[in-house]
Amino acid sequence: MSRQRLPAKRLIGAGMVILGMIGAAWVGVRESSAANAEPEYVFSYAENQAADYPTTLGAYRFAELVEERTEGRIRIMVWPDGELGVERDIIRQMQFGGVDFARVSLSQLAEYIPEFNALQMPYLYTDSGHMWRVLDGEIGDTFLGKVSAYELVGLSWYDAGARNFYTAHKPITALEDMQGMRIRVQESELMADMVEALGATAVPGEYADVYANIERGIVDGAENNWPSYESMSHYEVAGYFTVDEHTRVPEMQLCSAHTWEKLSGEDRQILLECAKESALYERECWTLREKESRQIVTSKGAKVVELSAEEKKRFFNAVKGVYEKYCGDYMDIIDEIIAMGD
Numbered sequence: 001m002s003r004q005r006l007p008a009k010r011l012i013g014a015g016m017v018i019l020g021m022i023g024a025a026w027v028g029v030r031e032s033s034a035a036n037a038e039p040e041y042v043f044s045y046a047e048n049q050a051a052d053y054p055t056t057l058g059a060y061r062f063a064e065l066v067e068e069r070t071e072g073r074i075r076i077m078v079w080p081d082g083e084l085g086v087e088r089d090i091i092r093q094m095q096f097g098g099v100d101f102a103r104v105s106l107s108q109l110a111e112y113i114p115e116f117n118a119l120q121m122p123y124l125y126t127d128s129g130h131m132w133r134v135l136d137g138e139i140g141d142t143f144l145g146k147v148s149a150y151e152l153v154g155l156s157w158y159d160a161g162a163r164n165f166y167t168a169h170k171p172i173t174a175l176e177d178m179q180g181m182r183i184r185v186q187e188s189e190l191m192a193d194m195v196e197a198l199g200a201t202a203v204p205g206e207y208a209d210v211y212a213n214i215e216r217g218i219v220d221g222a223e224n225n226w227p228s229y230e231s232m233s234h235y236e237v238a239g240y241f242t243v244d245e246h247t248r249v250p251e252m253q254l255c256s257a258h259t260w261e262k263l264s265g266e267d268r269q270i271l272l273e274c275a276k277e278s279a280l281y282e283r284e285c286w287t288l289r290e291k292e293s294r295q296i297v298t299s300k301g302a303k304v305v306e307l308s309a310e311e312k313k314r315f316f317n318a319v320k321g322v323y324e325k326y327c328g329d330y331m332d333i334i335d336e337i338i339a340m341g342d
């Protein structure tokens with residue numbers, strides 16, 4: 001039987017790509033003090049943000065801690081920039097054991113597990129402290145446990161701040177400004193319905209395409225947190241940023257159940273501890289980056305609009321309908337969450 005051969009040029013090309021990928025992944029486990037031991041396991045970790053982004057810094061910290069505490073037996077290679085794929089596909093791959101670890105936005109997880117919408121409803125949390133009281137408490141723990149029915153293991157919660165609208169040609173200063181706007185949303189039914197309830201047209205799409213789609217005029221704007229707006233350079237094409245904080249969409253650090261099953265109880269315990277520690281580190285990085293990003297974009301000319309309290313109330317009233325649609329069955333959790341606010 002003869003094997004199929006790749007043409008030499010393509011072979012060299014493929015070799016370079018593989019070498020490049022190994023090199024990039026190696027950067028992901030840089031600074032590891034236990035790097036000289038032969039690992040028993042080498043796992044992949046998917047992250048769709050840039051290498052210097054707070055969630056990626058959290059992932060690197062997680063990998064370092066795990067390598068240290070398992071004395072080099074478990075090595076985790078972090079792949080930033082969405083190199084392993086988009087979040088939706090990563091979740092699917094994890095369910096089959098194709099990717100070992102990832103950090104994903106809850107809105108993507110909720111597409112598989114609708115109950116998760118209860119944690120990311122518009123204008124649900126009064127502030128970041130409110131959200132963390134919920135996630136660090138019983139509700140957060142219960143929800144981390146809920147992914148186990150989907151071949152996943154919930155390790156920890158990561159911060160992703162509050163999401164706001166930003167637009168290319170005209171600022172959003174009042175609810176009426178949403179009319180006729182085409183706004184990119186995550187691939188999430190809830191987020192699309194929320195934007196439509198505010199009077200705009202929702203255009204679901206991938207994160208990596210947002211810049212180009214605003215630039216080409218396919219959408220008039222998008223919505224995200226300060227670090228994403230800055231890190232992905234969206235401010236270059238959408239210079240009006242309206243602080244309405246319509247959602248706080250937490251993020252979850254996950255392990256594939258297939259990977260988890262390979263590990264001893266002791267190793268699982270180490271992974272859980274390292275995940276929680278990395279999450280605390282990520283929160284610190286988040287707080288710093290949020291401020292820094294705001295400074296960077298304003299220094300580069302982005303115009304910031306602070307929505308007035310009355311206007312914010314009008315936005316909230318406009319989206320009340322989505323609570324009935326998405327949380328009819330979970331109103332008890334919603335009430336509990338609201339009661340934990342100020």
Ligand code: GCU
Pocket residue numbers: 048087104105160185186206207223224225228251
């Ligand atoms: C945030 C989040 C990403 C997500 C993105 C999006 O930046 O951290 O995981 O992909 O929002 O809007 O798609």
